[in-house]
Amino acid sequence: MSTEDWLQQYEVCAKYFNKMEAAHVVNFVKGTCFSECGVDIISSECRRAIVNQAKEYCQQKVVQPLGEEG
Numbered sequence: 001m002s003t004e005d006w007l008q009q010y011e012v013c014a015k016y017f018n019k020m021e022a023a024h025v026v027n028f029v030k031g032t033c034f035s036e037c038g039v040d041i042i043s044s045e046c047r048r049a050i051v052n053q054a055k056e057y058c059q060q061k062v063v064q065p066l067g068e069e070g
Contacts, residue, residue, distance in 0.1 A: 003046040010050050017057060029054045 001009075010032070017025050032038050033047040042050075 001041075003043055003049070006042055006046045007049055007053075010053065014053065014057065022058070022061075025054065025058070 013028065020028070029051060033042065033050055038047065
């Protein structure tokens, strides 16, 4: 699969993040990007993009509720 294909598949999975606990999101990203299989199959460029997208999602989830309080 190409990087674009992997990122499209990640986006499909990411739609379910709202239904998951934070630890489960972290475990999903760890399993996808840092497992032996993930390292072997997914390019480092793609894994970096997935981690960055997950980081942005998490930052958005943390900052959004803080902004709602004020």
